[in-house]
Amino acid sequence: MWRHEDELQSMLRDSVDRYAVANDTLVRFRDKRGSADGFDTQSWRDMAALGWTGALLPEEAGGAGLDFLPVLSLAEAIGRNLIPEPFVASAIIAATVLGASNAPAARKLARALVAGEDVIALADQEDIAAIEPAAPHTALQPLDSGGFALTGSKIFVPAWTSETRLLVSATLEGDPVVIAVDARAPGVAAETHRMTDGTICAHLTFDKAALDSDALILRGDDATDAIRLALARGTIALAAQLEGAARRLLSMTGNYLNQRAQFEKPLASFQSVRHGLVSQHLQIELAGASWRSAAASLQQGLTGEAAMRISAAKARCADAAQGMSKAAIHYHGAFGFTEEADIGLYANAILRWASWLGNADAHRGRALNLSREQQPTCN
Amino acid sequence: MQLTPPTGTADLDVLSVPEFRARFRNWLEEHYPPEWRKPIVLRLRGEQEKRWLRLLDDHGWRLPAWPREHGGLGLPLAKQLVYHEELARFGAARFLDSGGTMLGPILIRFGTAAQQAKYLPSILRGETLWCQGYSEPNAGSDLASLKTIAVRDGDHYVVNGSKIWTTMAMDASHMFLLARTQQGLRKQQGISFFLMKMNTPGVTIRPIENLAGESEFGQVFFDDARIPAGDLVGVEGDGWGIAKALLGVERIFVGSPGLPRDAYAVFRQVADQLGLNGGSFDALNASLFCDLNDLVALYEMVAAAAVAGTAEDHDYSLLKLAVSELFQRISEANLQIASDYAGIHGPAEIGTLKLQLHQIYMLARAATIYSGTSEVQRDIIARALLGKAG
Numbered sequence: 001m002w003r004h005e006d007e008l009q010s011m012l013r014d015s016v017d018r019y020a021v022a023n024d025t026l027v028r029f030r031d032k033r034g035s036a037d038g039f040d041t042q043s044w045r046d047m048a049a050l051g052w053t054g055a056l057l058p059e060e061a062g063g064a065g066l067d068f069l070p071v072l073s074l075a076e077a078i079g080r081n082l083i084p085e086p087f088v089a090s091a092i093i094a095a096t097v098l099g100a101s102n103a104p105a106a107r108k109l110a111r112a113l114v115a116g117e118d119v120i121a122l123a124d125q126e127d128i129a130a131i132e133p134a135a136p137h138t139a140l141q142p143l144d145s146g147g148f149a150l151t152g153s154k155i156f157v158p159a160w161t162s163e164t165r166l167l168v169s170a171t172l173e174g175d176p177v178v179i180a181v182d183a184r185a186p187g188v189a190a191e192t193h194r195m196t197d198g199t200i201c202a203h204l205t206f207d208k209a210a211l212d213s214d215a216l217i218l219r220g221d222d223a224t225d226a227i228r229l230a231l232a233r234g235t236i237a238l239a240a241q242l243e244g245a246a247r248r249l250l251s252m253t254g255n256y257l258n259q260r261a262q263f264e265k266p267l268a269s270f271q272s273v274r275h276g277l278v279s280q281h282l283q284i285e286l287a288g289a290s291w292r293s294a295a296a297s298l299q300q301g302l303t304g305e306a307a308m309r310i311s312a313a314k315a316r317c318a319d320a321a322q323g324m325s326k327a328a329i330h331y332h333g334a335f336g337f338t339e340e341a342d343i344g345l346y347a348n349a350i351l352r353w354a355s356w357l358g359n360a361d362a363h364r365g366r367a368l369n370l371s372r373e374q375q376p377t378c379n
Numbered sequence: 380m381q382l383t384p385p386t387g388t389a390d391l392d393v394l395s396v397p398e399f400r401a402r403f404r405n406w407l408e409e410h411y412p413p414e415w416r417k418p419i420v421l422r423l424r425g426e427q428e429k430r431w432l433r434l435l436d437d438h439g440w441r442l443p444a445w446p447r448e449h450g451g452l453g454l455p456l457a458k459q460l461v462y463h464e465e466l467a468r469f470g471a472a473r474f475l476d477s478g479g480t481m482l483g484p485i486l487i488r489f490g491t492a493a494q495q496a497k498y499l500p501s502i503l504r505g506e507t508l509w510c511q512g513y514s515e516p517n518a519g520s521d522l523a524s525l526k527t528i529a530v531r532d533g534d535h536y537v538v539n540g541s542k543i544w545t546t547m548a549m550d551a552s553h554m555f556l557l558a559r560t561q562q563g564l565r566k567q568q569g570i571s572f573f574l575m576k577m578n579t580p581g582v583t584i585r586p587i588e589n590l591a592g593e594s595e596f597g598q599v600f601f602d603d604a605r606i607p608a609g610d611l612v613g614v615e616g617d618g619w620g621i622a623k624a625l626l627g628v629e630r631i632f633v634g635s636p637g638l639p640r641d642a643y644a645v646f647r648q649v650a651d652q653l654g655l656n657g658g659s660f661d662a663l664n665a666s667l668f669c670d671l672n673d674l675v676a677l678y679e680m681v682a683a684a685a686v687a688g689t690a691e692d693h694d695y696s697l698l699k700l701a702v703s704e705l706f707q708r709i710s711e712a713n714l715q716i717a718s719d720y721a722g723i724h725g726p727a728e729i730g731t732l733k734l735q736l737h738q739i740y741m742l743a744r745a746a747t748i749y750s751g752t753s754e755v756q757r758d759i760i761a762r763a764l765l766g767k768a769g
Contacts, residue, residue, distance in 0.1 A: 002677075002684035002694050254765050269768050274761035275754070278700075281764055285697055286673040293676035312672045361662070367672065368665035 003288060008066075009073040015050055016077035025081045026342050032084050033198025033345075037161040039084040041119075047083075048116025053091045056233075058099050061110035068233055069295050072240045079241030080248045082349060084198055086119055086159035088241060093234040094120040097167050097178060097218070100226035105180050106217040109165055119161060123154040123181075123204060124169045124227055131311075131358035131366055133169070133227045138206065140172040140179060140216075148172070148216070149208040150181065158356070160192055160202040167217070168206070169227055178218040178226065185209050197349040232302055235310050235357045239291040239317035242353050246284045246321040249328045249346050253277065256332055273331065280327045283320035290316045308370035315363040318354035325350045391452060400461045403440070407469045410438060417470040419641035420738045424595065425508070425550040428474050432505025441503055442479050444629075449487055449495065450503050457686045460631070467637035475547055478502035478509035480632075481625060482555050485572070489613040489621050498553075498574065510577075512542040512556030512599065513622065520755050522557075523566045523619060527601060529558035529573065531615075534608045536560070536573065538581075538601040548584050548597035551577055557618045572618035574610040581605070591741040631685045633750050634698025636671070636678050642709040642739055643671050649717050652730030660716060667712055670705050677701065693763040696756040703746035703753065710743035 005013065019025075023043070032039050047053055055071045057063020071092070078087050090113065098110045098120070112118035126134045138152025150170060157166065166181040181188065187209030190202040218226055254277065257268035267273055294309035325347035329336040336343055354360065394402060415421060415431075423431050435441040443459045445451020454462065483502055486495055501507040515525045527540025538558055545554070554575050561569030577584070581604035586594040613621050646667065650660065681698055684690035713736050714721035717729065726733040747753040761768070 002680045002690055004680075004684065004687070004689070250764075258765060268765045271758075271761075271768065274765055274768065275757045277764060278757045278760045281760060282697060282701055286677055286701070289677035289680045290673040292680065293673075309672065309676075312669045315669055316673050364665040364669050365661065368661065368668050371668050371672075 003292075005073060006070075008070045012055075012070055012073040013077045015052075016074055016081060016083070019047070019050065020077075020081035020083065025083055026345060029082045029084050029198065029345055029349075030342075033348075035198075038194070038197070038199035039086065041161075043083075044085050044119060045116035047085060047087070048114060052087065053116050054095075054110075054114030056092060056095045056099065057110050057114060060102075061099060061107055062114045063095070063099070063110065067299075068236075069299065072237060072291075072295055075237040076240040076244040079244030079353070082245065082248075082345060086121070086199060088234055088237045089122075089158040090120050092237045093122050093230045094167055096230035096233050097122055097226045100222060100229070101178075101217040103214070103217040105215050109167075109180060112165070118165050119159050119163070120165045120167065121157055121159045122167045122169070122227070122230060123157040124231070125155050125157075126153065128155065129358070129362060131362055133224065133231060136169050136171055136176070138168065138170040140170050140177060140211075141208075142172070143210070147213050148179070148211045150179065150187070150206040150211055151208055152206050154204045154206075156356075157202045157204055158199065160190065160200040166204075169223065172216070172219065175220050176223040176227075177216055177220075178223045179211060180215045180217055181206075181209065181211060185211070195352045197352040199352070229302055231357065232298060232307065232310055235314050235363075236291055236295050236298065238353055238357055239287070239294070239310075239313045242317040242321040242350060243284060243287045243291060245346050245350055245353070246280075246287065246317075246324040249321075249324045249343060250277070250280060250284060252343060253324075253328045253331050267331075276327065277331070280320075280324045283316070283323055287313070287317040287320035304370050304373050308367050311358075311363040311367035311370065314358060315360040315367065318360040318363075321350045322354050322360075391454065391458070396457055396461060399458050400465060403462060403465045404469065406438060406440065407465065407471065410434065411469065411471060415472040418472070418735065419638065419645070420591070420735045420742060421472040422595070423472050423474040424547055428476070428508060428550070429505045431472075431474055432476065432479070436504055441505075442483065444480070445483055445503075446487065449483075449499055451483075455686075460682050460686070463632055463635060467635060467640070470641070477511050477547070477551075477555075478507060478553075480629070481511060482509050482574075484625060484629070485555070485612065485621060488624065489572075489617075493609070494574070494612065507553050508547065508551045509553045509555060510545050510547045510551035512545060512554045512575075514542060514544045516541055516543045516598070520752050523570070525557055525559060525570065527556070527558045528562075529560050529571060529606070531560070531608070532605075535605040536571075536608060536611065538573070538575075538604045538606060541598060541600045543598045544587075544596050545599050546596045548577075548599050549586050549594065553577060554599065555612075557622055560615050560618075567619045569616055570618040571615050572612040572621045573606050574612060575604070575606050579604045579606070589741070590744060591738050630692075630695035630699065631682055631690070634678060634681065634695055634702050636675050636702055636705075638743075638746070639671055639674065639702060639705040639709050642706055642713065642743070643667060645734055645736070645739060646709055646713050646716070648732055648734060649713055649720075649729060649736070652732055653716070653718075655716055663712055663716070667709055670708070674701055674705055691763070693760045696751070696759040699750060700753055700756040700760070703743075706746050707743045710740040714740055 051064055052074055054063035055066045059065040098106045109120055113120050124134050140148040140150055143149055164183050166183055167178050168181045169178055187207045189205045192200050192202050195201050258266055260267045291313040294313040297306040297309045328343040335341050442451040443454040443462045447453035479502055513522055518524045529536040529538045556573050557570050559569055560571040581602045583600045584597050586597040588594050681690050681694045717736055720727040720729055727736050
């Protein structure tokens with residue numbers, strides 16, 4: 001076993017595994033995927049109590065101030081156990097943006113995130129298939145009465161509920177900014193879509209939505225850097241989640257093949273089946289190595305090399321997980337094709353995670369472009 | 380006999396891993412024969428290999444894995460890995476060194492003091508070159524089904540049979556081989572491990588030309604060839620266990636990403652010379668680039684686990700499988716993007732470069748066959764994933 005974890009990492013992983021067993025997570029996932037939010041706000045508060053939602057937030061903001069690397073053990077285990085609450089969207093991406101701001105509004109939201117009282121989402125993307133942070137058309141207009149009017153639109157805003165708090169990227173007098181927006185504010189319209197992992201995404205339109213001036217939490221390079229880091233971290237966390245899900249599917253499929261007998265032999269004894277599963281395993285091992293290598297690289301800063309490795313990792317993890325979910329359906333035979341089989345829950349969640357924050361093709365292309373300055377090395 | 384460690388080995392201990400890397404890299408820069416550098420199709424053989432092994436020994440760089448009391452560098456695995464990585468990164472020609480990497484560790488572990496004194500120093504100095512006599516006609520991956528027999532006759536064993544796919548058979552001065560000394564047992568039993576001079580009467584060698592245009596391997600025939608009983612290693616009948624004992628952490632080296640990395644460098648050269656970019660070429664390039672990136676990541680993780688002592692046999696199998704298949708994929712992509720040049724036999728002159736596209740492609744064919752075929756590796760991994768095949 002080459003996967004190494006230190007004490008903190010195994011403690012975090014254990015905490016997710018115990019939670020998943022205690023809450024019968026697959027039953028819960030099946031239950032929640034058709035519900036209004038696609039997840040459960042009480043469970044979100046439970047996870048907050050376990051320290052997951054504030055894991056990455058700095059201590060000044062009430063968080064645990066953990067390094068990013070151990071927090072990825074949470075993401076991996078959340079993917080493996082198919083926990084529907086918006087960990088990556090809120091506890092990684094939004095938390096990273098909030099952590100970069102000392103503004104009182106940001107601190108207030110951070111505390112609410114730590115307590116699990118709010119779900120917070122970054123609304124940045126404006127174009128389909130975008131990987132890089134948006135150069136926003138969404139703009140803030142200063143009002144004579146004080147405060148701002150927000151106009152523009154955002155697409156595929158994750159973790160949508162009627163009460164989700166938004167961190168919206170926009171421009172103000174030519175500067176990039178991030179501003180906190182209450183989704184219920186007048187002038188905010190949402191068109192919602194149910195995603196295959198059960199959660200809701202919203203396409204948002206802001207029509208002169210009126211905002212207080214203290215809602216502005218980041219401006220200038222601070223805003224740009226925070227969003228870049230948030231998306232980089234979110235992409236690795238999603239990759240880890242995909243790898244976790246793929247590994248669980250591999251072990252579920254292995255168990256099933258060992259239990260089922262045909263032609264008087266366990267299915268797991270047929271060489272074609274065994275070798276087919278090894279091919280999936282190889283992709284999953286590459287996926288696990290790839291996101292860990294990307295995370296190690298990001299620890300040295302968000303360099304071109306780190307960005308390249310992050311893209312390679314997202315591409316590999318997405319393809320490995322999607323490959324494994326197709327294999328899982330196939331190797332479960334007709335039962336695998338039923339709604340009743342749990343592997344379908346994974347196959348569906350994986351579709352969403354694989355396409356979110358840039359799909360495999362897009363990330364491979366980006367990795368190549370970034371590599372024109374880099375060569376893979378072997379240190 | 381105790382050998383004096385090469386000068387400077389104690390020195391190597393005080394160096395950190397990066398310092399060690401820098402020292403070896405500097406030495407290569409200064410001393411590596413330029414005519415052997417870069418072409419990935421080159422593997423040193425015969426007099427070239429002897430010259431290279433001697434050069435390493437002269438400068439105190441010979442045999443990172445051998446313990447110091449036997450004249451090696453006695454490096455910890457982390458530094459051994461760096462040693463091999465630096466050779467690959469520098470573009471040093473490949474070399475087999477079966478004596479140093481395969482036989483040496485076996486003699487150190489299972490050989491008598493007399494055998495060690497007789498054979499180890501000349502291996503260190505590169506004065507003897509060894510080939511491995513395991514594979515036999517009709518045995519394939521089922522090594523233990525070997526049929527070569529050795530019958531005791533006074534103070535000799537008389538050997539009859541044949542070995543095949545023996546790499547460097549034409550260049551070697553000696554062979555270490557497995558032969559059956561007792562019949563009628565389980566096939567892994569009754570096999571013994573011998574050392575033999577290639578010029579022993581009754582030994583004939585037939586070179587076999589391979590698809591890469593080389594005669595690196597051959598078939599060796601034994602016709603009442605006599606081996607002194609003193610050249611039996613270990614106890615008679617223990618040969619299978621002795622041969623298998625080596626298949627541990629050393630397997631990490633078979634999983635090194637050197638060949639696919641070099642082949643990908645050629646891919647980029649072809650693309651540059653032909654001015655390829657955009658569209659389907661970019662998609663192919665991106666996919667190979669990511670394959671290589673992720674393979675290197677996996678290699679580094681498994682290597683770190685090997686150093687920590689937590690890597691398992693199936694991890695090495697997985698690396699070997701991944702490396703050999705990626706080497707093939709890239710070698711095929713090279714031909715695909717080279718379009719008409721792909722049909723050229725021998726080096727292809729593309730733009731300002733001479734590229735060995737055909738030879739690399741053919742060289743890569745062997746990668747999924749040697750050191751355990753891909754199917755054997757998949758069987759090993761599947762056992763870890765799914766339990767026995769039943």
